[in-house]
Amino acid sequence: MSTTMNQLSYGGLVMTMNNPQIRRIVQDLRSAYVPTKAYRKLEQNFQMLLDQRRADLAEGITSSVRGIVLIGQSGSGKSTAIRELVKQNRALIASNPEEEVCEFIGLQVPSPATMKFVGAATLNALGYPYSGSQSGPVVWDMVKRQLELRRTLFLHLDEAQDLARYQTDKERQAVVNTLKFLMENSQWPVGLVLTGMPDLKNIVNQDAQLARRLYPIEIDRLHDLRHAKSVVDLVKGYTRRAGIAISDELKSESFARRLMHAADYEFGLLAELTVQSITEAITSAGITVALQIKHFAEVFHARSAAIDGLNPFIAEDFTRIRARDVLGGVSV
Numbered sequence: 001m002s003t004t005m006n007q008l009s010y011g012g013l014v015m016t017m018n019n020p021q022i023r024r025i026v027q028d029l030r031s032a033y034v035p036t037k038a039y040r041k042l043e044q045n046f047q048m049l050l051d052q053r054r055a056d057l058a059e060g061i062t063s064s065v066r067g068i069v070l071i072g073q074s075g076s077g078k079s080t081a082i083r084e085l086v087k088q089n090r091a092l093i094a095s096n097p098e099e100e101v102c103e104f105i106g107l108q109v110p111s112p113a114t115m116k117f118v119g120a121a122t123l124n125a126l127g128y129p130y131s132g133s134q135s136g137p138v139v140w141d142m143v144k145r146q147l148e149l150r151r152t153l154f155l156h157l158d159e160a161q162d163l164a165r166y167q168t169d170k171e172r173q174a175v176v177n178t179l180k181f182l183m184e185n186s187q188w189p190v191g192l193v194l195t196g197m198p199d200l201k202n203i204v205n206q207d208a209q210l211a212r213r214l215y216p217i218e219i220d221r222l223h224d225l226r227h228a229k230s231v232v233d234l235v236k237g238y239t240r241r242a243g244i245a246i247s248d249e250l251k252s253e254s255f256a257r258r259l260m261h262a263a264d265y266e267f268g269l270l271a272e273l274t275v276q277s278i279t280e281a282i283t284s285a286g287i288t289v290a291l292q293i294k295h296f297a298e299v300f301h302a303r304s305a306a307i308d309g310l311n312p313f314i315a316e317d318f319t320r321i322r323a324r325d326v327l328g329g330v331s332v
């Protein structure tokens with residue numbers, strides 16, 4: 001999120017975010033997580049893996065562990081889902097990297113994702129600054145040692161599709177072997193949580209052993225007919241939470257289809273556009289406003305600078321607009 005919410009406001013009467021009531025509403029909306037089908041599956045698999053591992057530890061058994069691979073397009077909500085998972089399980093699993101025991105540690109795959117770079121980035125995430133020149137296998141020995149010292153049960157690699165980018169076949173296999181090795185029966189096996197774009201499927205499926213050790217979860221794209229009603233309910237839910245009214249034009253499934261199209265059928269983007277539209281409405285007209293389609297149109301314009309003909313909330317024939325191209329893939 002790089003654009004500040006203030007920038008989204010350019011209505012006539014600008015009530016800035018300095019208004020504490022408005023600021024509180026916006027903060028609340030932005031922190032609200034809407035549980036999805038994929039999230040529930042993620043939570044279930046995670047609990048199962050965590051229970052198994054705790055039971056093994058209690059009995060002093062070390063067996064191979066399993067992990068999770070969460071796949072979805074950009075903006076589907078992968079990183080947010082993992083953040084929510086960690087937040088919801090704060091009481092069950094230590095996840096503060098500042099503390100000695102850190103049972104869940106997350107990082108973004110660096111580029112280029114050579115074995116050595118990924119190892120060094122993992123050490124850094126563990127609070128063990130590393131910029132030495134040892135070879136990949138030596139760095140990974142250090143990683144394994146640190147993971148054991150910190151009692152780490154899960155290692156989350158975000159943007160894991162990058163593990164295959166700009167790599168020779170040999171390097172790619174070395175990375176896959178290293179990941180597999182982490183979960184294998186050893187003194188301290190660590191469960192992997194990989195999140196990434198659909199290309200990640202190819203990396204995982206390239207190695208049958210790795211695939212077998214990971215439970216796959218996919219964040220499905222929205223479907224214009226199947227999800228229209230739940231999208232209407234979602235927008236209503238957000239307005240209710242904000243304590244503002246909603247105009248009738250937003251209660252129709254045809255609006256829901258425009259919104260899904262504008263969000264390129266990705267749930268996360270859709271939630272983000274809705275939160276920003278409510279922010280736009282209340283910062284420009286106050287909390288007595290009723291949310292209208294024009295607020296969505298303004299947010300889409302602010303994010304893309306698109307002319308009306310390329311704005312899914314304005315154009316008559318919106319289905320021909322390639323929303324992702326118009327938005328330029330930027331995350332606001």
Ligand SMILES: Nc1ncnc2c1ncn2[C@@H]1O[C@H](COP(=O)(O)OP(=O)(O)OP(=O)(O)O)[C@@H](O)[C@H]1O
Pocket residue numbers: 032033034035036072073074075076077078079080081197267268269271272
């Ligand atoms: N379940 C949810 N409830 C509410 N908002 C959500 C939800 N999931 C995602 N979002 C919002 O959607 C936006 C995009 O989500 P996120 O960054 O997690 O996507 P991503 O799949 O990790 O994308 P990328 O591949 O580009 O990193 C964020 O603004 C996030 O707050």
Ligand SMILES: [Mg+2]
Pocket residue numbers: 078079080158
């Ligand atoms: Mg992400």
